[in-house]
Amino acid sequence: MSFLDALLAHPFLQLALGGGVLASVGCGLIGPFVVVRRIGYLAGGIAHTALGGMGIAYYLGLEPLGGALAAALAAALIIGWVSLNWHEHEDMLIGALWAVGMAVGILFMSQTRGYSVDLMSYLFGNILLVTPADLYLMGGLIAVILGLIGLFYKQFVAVCFDEEFARLRGVPVTAFYLLLLCMVALTVVLLIQVVGLILVIALITLPAAVAGHWTRSLAGMMALATLLALFSTGGGLALAYAPDLPAGATIVLVSAAVYLVSTAGRRWVRRRVIARGAGGGSKA
C-alpha cells in the first residue's frame, strides 16, 4: 500500500499530516527570525528546558504539553534576560539551563510509571500519535504567532536588523526581543509532538536557512521556509511509513538533505553568475 493510499485509508495518518502541516507553518514563521538573529543556541536552550515542564506535568497527572508550554515560556524569559544582561556568561548559563531542564524532566518522569516509552516520544517526537486535541492546540499557537507577527512585523524586523537603531527610534527593544523568544517557545511546543524536542532545532533552522539562500526579504524567507518545511515533513512522513522508521528522524534528515542540495546549488549559481559577468565584461 503506497503512502498516499494509506493516507486516504487511515485517519491517524491524516492527523499526522495535519500536525506536520501546522508544525511547518510554525517553523516557517519563526525559523527566519532565529536564523537572521543567530539565536539557534538560545532556541535550543528553550527547547530542552521544556522537558522539565513536561516531566513535572506528567508526574502530577496534568497535560504534558501544557507543562512544556509553561516551561518553555519561562525558559524564554530567563534566557532572554540572561542574554541581555549577562552577555559574557550567556554561553555557560544557557548550557546549564539546557541540562538542568532536561535533568528535572528525567527525574520527574522516572518517578512516574511507564515513563520510558513516553520519554522517547517527547525527545524524538511521535507524529503518528497526534490527536485532534493536539491539532487544536497547535492551531491556537499558530494563530497567536501569526497575529503577533502580523501586528508587529516592522518592529521585529527592525529589532533583528539593528537593535541600537531600533532603540533610538523609540522601539521597546527588550520587550520585542523577549516576545520573539516567547514565540520561539510556542513554536518549540508546536513541534514537540512532530519531531520531539531534541530535533526541534533542525526543523526551525534548516528550512529557514535554505530559504535565506534564495530570498531577499524576511517575509519571502517565511513563505519559502514554510513550503520547504512542508516538503520535509511530508517527505519525511512518506519515507518513514513503509519501512516503519521513526518519522521525526526522517523529517530532520530530509530537511538536512535539502539544505545540502541548496548550499551546493547556490555555489553553482554564483559561479555561473560570476562567469557570465566576466564574459559580458570582455565583450564590452
Added chain:
Amino acid sequence: MSEPLIELKGVTAGYERSPVIEDVDLVMPRGEFLGLVGPNGGGKSTLLRVVLGLLAPWRGSVRLLGRNPRRSRRRVGYVPQYARFSRDFPISVREVVETGRLGRTRGMLGYRAEDRQAAERALSMVELDALAARPIGNLSGGQFQRALIARALACEPELLILDEPTANVDPRAETHLFELLRRLNGYMGIIVVSHDVAFVTRYVHRVACLNRTLVCHTAETLTAEVMENLYGHPINAVQHASEL
C-alpha cells in the same frame, strides 16, 4: 522652536570607574553644522551616546531639542559608525530606510502611505532611488553610507548626527558626502564626528575638539597650536588650517 538643538552643562560621563569625558559644556544652536574631532579614545562616541540618551551622565545636565534625550531622540537622525548588523540580512535598501520611520508611524500593522513617501524622499535626497530594491548587502561602501543617511533622514529629523561617516569610503565619495551634508544643512542641524580635521574644517561652522574635555573653535581660528595641544603632536591639518 528657538531652543538650542543641544545644551550640555558640566557633563561628566564614562564607563566602569574612569570618566571618558569631563565637565563638558556645549550649546548647539539651530541650523549649525558642527564638526566633532579628537583623538581615538578622546570620548567622541561617548559624548554622542550621552547626547542620544544611550548613556546616562554621572554629573551635569543634558538637553536635546530642549528636553530629556530619551523623549526627543525620535526627532534626531543618527548614522552609526559601524553597521552593527550583518550585510547578508535579507532586507532591501528601501526596507532599511523605512525602519527610520519607526517612532513616527503607527505602533501596529505595516507602514502607512506617508511613511513610504517619506522613505522615498529620503532615498532621492541621497540619490539612491535607483537602487532602492537592491539587497542592502549589494551596495558599495559609499552607497551603503548613503543608505544609512537616508534611514536617518526618513524620520524628518531636526538634527542629524553622523559618527565617522567617512571611515570606510574613498576620497571621491567623501567629497560627495560632504556636499550632500551641506545641502541638508539648509533644513537641519548637523554634527559630524571625524578624525579628518582638515576635511571637516572646509564644511563646518564650528569645530568642537574633544579630548576628555571639550574646546570649541570656529573653523577659522583652528590653529596649528590648538591642534597640537589636542592631539599632542603636529598633524597635517595644520597646513590646511593656515590655508583658510
